[in-house]
């Protein structure tokens with residue numbers, strides 16, 4: 001399609017969305033049957049958004065104009081969709097959804113990971129009780145989310161994920177762990193990330209100081225750059241590689257998921273992959289009006305591009321999912337926080353909103369005032385599970401869920417108060433609810449794959465490449481330069497700050 005057709009499709013959308021949510025429920029009595037999708041153990045409820053029947057048709061037309069279906073086919077076929085880096089994006093192949101040779105490659109790497117886990121379980125590296133996972137960004141957020149959400153009752157290995165270069169983070173893990181019983185997993189796609197390599201060196205020193213005779217014998221490397229890991233000193237048999245075409249923030253399905261597989265056991269890790277594969281099938285095959293990731297992307301675009309919302313709020317009404325907002329901050333903002341299209345042209349409209357959020361009910365007592373009465377319109381997403389994550393009196397879980405549903409209802413309905421404006425609620429504030437049957441590996445796999453595909457669908461509608469992240473490079477380059485004392489090129493404020501710490 002031509003740029004003209006795409007612009008015409010956007011123009012048609014940008015004039016819509018004026019009806020209130022309450023009015024939409026009156027004029028469209030079939031909203032629930034149309035805007036609720038049940039898939040892979042998750043109920044996706046988009047009914048409390050401004051996605052009217054007319055708008056939905058127009059978004060479907062936009063998807064057609066932008067070549068969304070072709071882009072999706074290219075993703076699953078393993079074509080070069082990351083054009084700026086000349087690579088495919090093969091995270092779907094990690095869970096069996098992709099070109100047969102990519103799937104076969106991913107399977108054999110998974111087998112290698114499984115064999116190493118079997119060996120660790122058989123105490124081939126001595127008795128291991130603790131796993132210190134060192135990585136940052138995509139090499140930490142995904143495994144950390146999985147372990148925190150699913151590993152609470154697993155009673156297997158005690159895993160700690162350390163990402164920050166601030167030594168306080170690593171020291172806290174050292175205090176908790178016994179070096180004699182610790183395995184160190186160094187996770188880095190590139191195996192060059194400064195923070196990770198410095199933390200890894202300090203972990204080696206700690207093993208040595210703790211009396212471990214061969215510290216490298218306790219190190220496993222999870223990387224797409226095995227040569228670099230060998231060069232650094234890791235034995236080849238303890239390197240778990242993954243493909244260059246698996247992006248960092250999409251890599252938890254690969255060997256980057258190793259600590260999660262250790263914490264949950266191999267069966268749990270496989271269920272995670274199967275859940276994601278179920279969502280892959282849905283994303284590939286469901287028609288646009290029933291396709292959960294695509295509908296979610298329509299909602300994202302509606303609020304960012306029609307209603308001018310600069311943020312989106314995400315509240316997990318489940319303690320086990322407390323790390324979901326930080327995981328999604330990287331997935332969504334690093335993928336789609338861009339200003340130019342795939343062809344290097346200005347995008348011309350808002351791209352990724354700022355993703356922020358927290359945990360319910362805690363957040364209700366802190367930030368929800370602004371959501372209900374503030375001057376910013378924030379589309380809210382609620383995530384909850386029907387099955388409880390605790391064994392206490394069921395009043396706990398009931399309170400959690402009724403609070404979650406009450407917030408969505410209150411945001412939408414509002415309440416007038418002619419006498420006292422300070423006590424009036426404007427209402428007409430949108431929300432989406434994702435209700436999981438339970439928080440288990442399969443459902444969490446499906447949920448994370450849903451978010452990946454939603455991010456991809458947003459990028460396709462905007463015409464941007466979600467798989468590169470050049471925005472993070474300049475800061476790294478300047479840090480390197482400052483570290484080596486080269487301040488000449490910098491402003492006086494930065495120079496003065498450096499001088500202040502240099503004594």
Ligand SMILES: O=P(O)(O)OC[C@H]1O[C@H](O)[C@H](O)[C@@H](O)[C@@H]1O
Pocket residue numbers: 136137138139187188189190191192193196248249334469472
């Ligand atoms: O896995 P690594 O190569 O160590 O990279 C870790 C992280 O750092 C980079 O700066 C990127 O912003 C992230 O996308 C990446 O996940």
